[in-house]
Amino acid sequence: MDKEKYKKIVDSNTPKPDKLVNALVSFFVGGALGAVSELLLRCYALWLDMPRKEAGVLVILTLIAIASILTALGVFDVAVAKVRSALIIPITGFAHSMTSAALEYKNEGLVLGIGANIFKLAGTVILYGVVAVYFFGLIRLLVMGG
DSSP states (O other): OHHHHHHHHHHHSSSOOHHHHHHHHHHHHHHHHHHEEEEEHHHHHTTTTHHHHHHHHHHHHHHHHHHHHHTTOOOOHHHHHHGGGGGHHHHHHHHHHHHHOOOTTTOOOIIIIIHHHTTTTTTHHHHHHHHHHHHHHHHHHHHOOO
């Protein structure tokens, strides 16, 4: 069987995703995640008597901790499979990739295992994040004049 015929058979038997359902699920779950984040922000600011900006750092740390714990328990991948892109916001996605790499290479030791491989999945995020920030900063400098 040639490659073209095989590809047609695979394409015809591959289930097609329901884009509308995926979009609605992502919208509502992502919105719920945003609402929980805002609730955490207000609670941290009120309970700890701190400005919103400082409370925002605690919200980010909370999201990182939750994503890392759920990854370690094997729940994060299952949740992402169910709600698609709603949980892959940059901060939780980054925490997930770092924790996944750490768990995958933990048997090789702290230095050669975790230390050498923890950025394997997240390296592209770091690279393109730094490059994007550089270009956006340059654009802002040119547009706003300093």
